[in-house]
Amino acid sequence: MTPEPQPTITDNIELLALLDALRSVILYFDRWGTVIHGNRRACQWRPLEQLVGRTFVELAQHWHQPEQTQREMMQVVRTGIPSWGVKERSGKGADCRWFSVDKIPTLNKLGEVTGVMLVINDISESVVKERALEESDARYKAFIANSADAIWCYEVYPPVDTTLSPQLQVEQILKRAILVECNETLARFFGVTHTRDVIGLPLSRSGSLSSYQDVRAFIDNGYRLENKEFSRVDRTGMCGYMQSSAIGVVENGLLMRAWGITRDITDQRTHTDRMEYLANHDSLTLLPNRTLLYSTMEQTIANAKNDQLMALMIIDLDRFKEINDTLGHRAGDSVLQQVGPRLEGEMVELEGLVARLGGDEFAVFLPRVRNAHQALVLGHRFIDSLGEPFEIETFRTEVTASIGISMFPDQGRDVSTLMRYADVAMYHAKRALKGVAVYDPEFDPHSPTRLEIMGALRRAIRESQLELYFQPKIDLLTHRVTGFEGLLRWHHPEIGTVPPVDFIPIVEKSNLIYPLTCWVMAESIRQCAIWRREGHDITVAMNLSASNVTDERLLAELRQLLTQYDLPGHCLEMELTESTIMNDPERALTALKKIAALGVHLSIDDFGTGYSSLAYLKRLPVGTLKIDKSFVMDMLIDEQDEIIVNSTINLAHNLGLSVVAEGVESQEIYQRLQDHKCDSAQGFLIARPMPAADATRWLLNSQWSGGLP
Template sequence: MRQALRTRGRRPSLLTTFALVSLLPVALLGFGLSQYLEHQVRGRAYADARQSAVLVATALQTQLTPYQFKYGLGQSDLIALDRTIGGLKASGVSGVKLWDPRGRVLYADDRASIGHRYGPSPRLRQALGGKVAAGMSSGDATDGWSGRTYEVVVPLRFGTGGRILGALELYLPYTPLSAAIAHDVRTTYALIGSGLLLLWLSIFRLVAGASRKLRRQAEENERLALHDHLTGLPNRSLFLDRVDHALRGSARTGGGVAVLLMDLDRFKEVNDTLGHHCGDLMLKELARRLSAVVRPTDTVARLGGDEFALLIPDVVQPDAGILLAERISRALQDPFVIDGLPLEAEASVGIALYPVHGEDVETLLQRADVAMYVAKETKTHYAVYDADVDNYRPERLMLVGELRRAIENRELVLHYQPKATLVDGTVRGVEALVRWQHPERGLVQPDVFIPVAEHTGLIRPLTRFVVEEALKQCRRWREQGFDLTVAVNVAMRNILDEEFPNELERMLEKHGLDPGVLELELTETSVLADPPRAKEILQRLRDTGVSLAVDDFGTGYASLAYLSELPVDEIKIDRSFVMAMDREEQQARIVRSTIDLGRNLCLSVVAEGVESAEVWESLVELGCDSAQGYFLARPLPPDELTPWLADRLPRRDLTAEVA
């Protein structure tokens, strides 16, 4: 399709085709009509000539008698006929002959022919048979005239019975007859030609009007097919075509191309709160602002929803994409005034460059999309593609199949990191951390395969596996007398899965454990994808009896007001703040504020990443409840953690319980 957009052939237009095609049948029709009417004109002229001859014969019959045809004409008869024939010649008759039934000339304006007998001509025989005969004839000296003439032979009838006693042969000059025919034919041609021309012009005008209308409609349909109906910007098809064209041009010139993808942050809130009408007005204004910050050679397109794309062909500066992204950010600084209501807007922009990040349209768009979501997650407004954060790279996608097999074959293992109360160091629970010892890749870090699982749908079976294994191990420890809780990390897809609470209940029942032994840890950002739905499912989880904790607290973007509404029991301070609190006052203030916040919200506070006695003591002084980190213990497999627990934890008296 894209190639066809640029290489459309220069075929004749519909109007030109019609003009050429319709002219031929009109010309053929005109020729046919002209030939027919010319034949009619000639026939009418000849009929008029024959009628004139009949009238002359009728007039002469009054001067002739059967006796004269039998015995011949006397001198007085000849003189009388000469006078009559002279008058006929004055009116244009070239010659006259009278024939008797035997083929003898009774009279002729050429007296030398009188009395001669000639073999009857076909026309004379036809006339003596009672029919008028006519045809072209060439006069010669013997006839007394020369040149082409029109010969008419008329039978002469006498008496009441109409007996034929002879024939009148009349010669009419062809030149005036031909001139009359030619005049009539020319007139006929002119009338036919003018009429057909007017008819053709009328039809041509109608077709021309229809053609213009169809052309405008086709152009409009093409525009609609290649442009967004709301904003008037190029749509995805036209944008892909222009990117492809720019890439082929850059491949020849050695230049660069920048592709940018962007969408509005929290645009869904505008639609949900103010309605789609306001959302549409906002998109139209955004399209106007984007068009104002690009060059005439650049392209701004709307791909759908609130997603826009920009193309910079012939990139000269390596940072051209960044400069455009900054112009976009500045263009969005002024509020959008929609129906009198000012609305703030921010956008996330992802940038991919040819040939650095990809050499075809699909790759560049996919990598610009990855960069856009990095910008959205990091709140940096824009980001250039970075392969290190691309979960869709081929080498990472290869992990998908291997991870699926690892989950199905239960090749993953769990390590557990203890969590202790700060005041007395008593271990109250452990956090389950999944590990993957790949047979070829070695130890694959969770931050590599867990994002792959989250983006491919494997997070559900992975979470199910981790919870199942953690509950199984928790059951073993409790059977050994260790009263521990176990914490499991859950992802955004889990807390938006309406079936997840039911699955947890079934697994707890399967292992015969009280729901209170299980703690689910979730991040701030995981609840922001769909806050109402997340809150509903979290409440269902809380109602089952499991406890909920906000992990990596302080690194997300959820408001404190929203967090205060979540049914959570605990917040965990992110290790990045805890590990630096003894060196950086800013980090220490964040830790202190978080502990105070937890106390005010009646939430338990856990510090992650405690690696020194100094930090441990500082947390005790600040009133933090619990801690976990390398200072207490590294994550350990169950067979190593069990003896470690035995050295530090009192066991329940299992014999007393049995008794």
């Protein structure tokens, strides 16, 4: 008899309805590998009539290796063993899709395999995410592996309860933390090649977060550590510097692990230390410089005990310039390099700092002395030590010095005061040829009143408290006025008129000299331009200090002012003293030539009171000598003064220079100067210095403006 036909999946309406409700694509193949049925999701792919009777190879031509899928289906039919979750794909490039494919055998009532059910799920999105995660993980591992920084992770097992006291947490972390992950950079820090040689080490061996203080700081900072520096000695005994940062992973109140980075900052630290050293030390002598001296003094003073005495010495080498000029700067540098060791050699029993302030000036700071006498005795030992011959290549030379001492707290309680007082004492020692001197108020030419005046001078420049007075100069041949000398006056609102002698010497040693000179220069040029526009053919002279001569800013300011007021350069005269020029002859010569190139007339003021070389004066672009009034005023009663005046006039004329005599206060002196063929005169006989308005009226009404007196 014919066997009763077995029911198939297509005969089960309830099962078909269930398959249609699923989101998966489901294809039912018979045992020969052709489609018998497809659920609703499969029919969205292709209509059922295009599915039935076709193999998977025919249906999935864009599938990657569809033949392999077909073979696996037939394998399931033969063995009855299902295949689950095989990852397969279709398409290429942007059209590529990924699927998870289950191949499930279908059985009849007799347990015989009648076909295979193909369940297909689109897993493209999860595959993309998985791939991105894998790539990220690969990049992360590559970053860790190739990082120049050591990257590490310590597992804390069992985890530490973060509610415990910090002390107990520190103890438990140090006992429980084990290195579980790191890169080869960390392994090299330990002197090994592979990470496996260090994995499993306890935290106490790492050098990062390895001390009680480090772990306590890590806890107190919310389980973070930022840029913690520490030193480390490697297996060769070399000391290096490391910097670590770490962050803890806390879950449910338990510290689970800590991730961190450690980098070798030895080169950076060495460079920083080198830069700091150079910033605080003199490059020639390698001694501490002014910056380090000041900071050391400030720190010591801030921490001083009530009965602590300190001493500051300023040491200036005498006639050091002669060594440079005679033997050359290389020899001078050699002497300077030998000064520091000699000074330090005398301080074996005393704590102190030797510094170079600049040039041939040194300082010694003694933070603890018994009294001023002890510092004075040490100063004399310094003098004796520096007096020993200096060996310079094949030469031997001797150096003397002048030393000034100031005491804390008796004489000064801050660095600025101590420095100034020591400087005053040093100059007193130099002038008095004493070698060493302790500060005494009697040495100080700058009284409190003068210091107060100095502080107010800057305000005086801004608030027009300054004024130029003008004193005329007369041509002794024509008896007519040829020009004025501008003389500075300061009208202080509280103490009245301040004589120049009370503030100019102070200003010349400060940074106020430049703005003050610019003000005088501007007023001189402005007033001269006014007079010349009014028809007066005259010049105006002004004084120039030593610091102005070599100040490179002055030339640009002078050029700008002459242009601004449209004044020819020959209408302005600049007067310089001999000492001003001889402070730095070569630089002065260069600077004066540039000024003269603008047409400005240059003259030597107070001639005869300095120590200038006539041979040098011959090289200067000057046109006039002014004889100091100390010779002129007494020339009628002192034969030597008259000889000096007459000789100076003859000398100047032989050098092609004109002569102005200052201090002419009588008609007799005026006449005698005419007899000696002096060119010009200036003094009270002609007129006293006067404000610009009075000088203008004088020009209009004076007999000196039109002929014989």
